Amino acid sequence: MLRSVCLLLLVQEVQGYAWMSNIKAPSFDGLLQSVSGSKFGDKKLVVITGTSSGLGLATTKALLRTEKYHVVGAVRNMDKMKVVAEEEGFNMDHFTPMHLELASFASVHRFVEELDKFRGDRPIDRLACNAAVYQPTLNYPKWTEDGHEQQHQINYFSHFLLTSKIMPMMEGSEDARICMLGSVTGNDNTVGGGGVYPIADLKELVGLELGCKKPIAMMDGYNFNGAKAYKDTKLACMMTCNMLHERFHRSTGIAFSSVYPGCIAETPLFREKRPWFRQLFPIFMKYVTGGFVGEEEAGQRLFQVLHDPRCRKSGVYWGWNGGPREGREDSLEKGGQIIGAGGAGGGWDSLFENDQSDKVLNKDLMMKLWDYTTEITGAE
Ligand code: NDP
Ligand code: PMR
Numbered sequence: 001m002l003r004s005v006c007l008l009l010l011v012q013e014v015q016g017y018a019w020m021s022n023i024k025a026p027s028f029d030g031l032l033q034s035v036s037g038s039k040f041g042d043k044k045l046v047v048i049t050g051t052s053s054g055l056g057l058a059t060t061k062a063l064l065r066t067e068k069y070h071v072v073g074a075v076r077n078m079d080k081m082k083v084v085a086e087e088e089g090f091n092m093d094h095f096t097p098m099h100l101e102l103a104s105f106a107s108v109h110r111f112v113e114e115l116d117k118f119r120g121d122r123p124i125d126r127l128a129c130n131a132a133v134y135q136p137t138l139n140y141p142k143w144t145e146d147g148h149e150q151q152h153q154i155n156y157f158s159h160f161l162l163t164s165k166i167m168p169m170m171e172g173s174e175d176a177r178i179c180m181l182g183s184v185t186g187n188d189n190t191v192g193g194g195g196v197y198p199i200a201d202l203k204e205l206v207g208l209e210l211g212c213k214k215p216i217a218m219m220d221g222y223n224f225n226g227a228k229a230y231k232d233t234k235l236a237c238m239m240t241c242n243m244l245h246e247r248f249h250r251s252t253g254i255a256f257s258s259v260y261p262g263c264i265a266e267t268p269l270f271r272e273k274r275p276w277f278r279q280l281f282p283i284f285m286k287y288v289t290g291g292f293v294g295e296e297e298a299g300q301r302l303f304q305v306l307h308d309p310r311c312r313k314s315g316v317y318w319g320w321n322g323g324p325r326e327g328r329e330d331s332l333e334k335g336g337q338i339i340g341a342g343g344a345g346g347g348w349d350s351l352f353e354n355d356q357s358d359k360v361l362n363k364d365l366m367m368k369l370w371d372y373t374t375e376i377t378g379a380e
């Protein structure tokens with residue numbers, strides 16, 4: 001408090017002097033930086049994986065608009081990120097792209113080292129594990145340099161390792177949050193998750209127990225299925241958030257949550273689907289299931305989880321009740337809107353604590369998942 005008052009007086013003093021002598025006064029941020037020695041001023045430090053497109057990009061835009069955050073964008077393609085940042089007009093004083101290839105554990109370690117140097121003595125305040133790939137059309141698995149099926153390592157294993165490395169860097173933050181992207185397709189208690197094959201299911205985790213390494217592609221140990229591999233990784237991310245909450249929330253104060261942002265049917269996530277699917281999918285989601293949400297709105301949702309004081313609550317799977325704010329009952333009667341599908345509209349107040357399926361909440365499996373993944377990734 002005393003420090004802030006002194007700083008304020010100092011700023012006023014310098015600004016007053018600058019006015020008298022016709023010199024351009026340094027901004028409050030600039031002064032704060034030179035006085036406190038921190039390049040982040042009073043901004044919170046956020047790490048998001050996959051900020052070069054889709055949800056990660058839209059969330060970054062929303063965070064930067066507030067001027068309250070410094071975002072580290074962890075990306076596999078730095079050139080692409082720089083072009084995107086320029087196109088979007090990012091203020092590069094508040095956005096730092098950093099290389100992270102999630103298909104490589106060595107890259108995760110390098111990223112963590114660079115991040116640690118970059119932050120200095122400042123704690124990390126937020127981590128959003130957002131990056132992912134979806135490979136539904138392959139009839140054979142693609143492997144990473146570490147010998148794991150790509151979707152498993154990129155979407156799940158590497159985020160598990162990254163989280164374990166970043167958690168200690170959150171010490172000292174007054175409001176630390178870690179959020180992982182789950183999905184309705186990893187949570188089989190709804191039509192979108194339990195009614196559309198293949199269904200996410202880790203079974204007894206036989207594949208994971210054996211290391212989930214070439215030639216074993218799937219955590220359940222069964223044959224490779226690209227769409228199921230993706231859904232299994234979303235299920236695993238959601239279970240991991242619950243485990244993190246149980247083990248570490250009390251001792252660290254970090255809030256752990258997973259999120260279903262709605263069906264963002266127009267992002268590059270569906271790049272491997274056939275062109276006809278990519279054209280029809282958003283229409284189907286808009287007019288049949290009501291689950292569609294645009295990139296900007298989805299970005300505001302993840303932003304809300306990182307920003308809204310209500311989302312300091314830990315152990316939650318966040319969702320949004322989409323649909324028009326007024327006349328919802330009307331549209332339900334007409335059968336036009338499926339409430340709870342997570343579609344567009346509804347605003348901030350439509351945030352709710354979503355139900356998690358029995359599979360997501362299965363404690364025995366959660367323990368196994370934790371132990372086997374720890375061994376595979378070398379996380380501590
Ligand atoms: P996008 O494909 O638009 O974004 C994915 C991001 O991940 C991109 O920035 C991509 O980088 C990055 N990425 C991919 N592979 C790697 C890698 N090996 N290393 C580092 N970064 C990588 O998809 P969305 O925005 O739709 O998806 C974001 C998250 O939301 C995902 O976790 C997804 O599962 C989840 N989600 C999406 C839904 C949807 O309907 N779209 C629904 C529910 C959840 P690059 O730009 O270089 O390709
Ligand atoms: Mg699905 C309320 C129903 C609902 C919701 C919310 C989704 C979300 N989906 C629903 C229903 C249906 N979908 C139905 C009835 C069908 C059969 C026609 C269907 C099909 C379908 C396909 C083929 N849906 C899909 C696909 C994909 O390839 C997407 C996928 O599974 O990616 C992993 C997908 C999705 N549906 C959703 C959401 C959110 C997706 C994207 C999934 C994700 O990223 O998790």
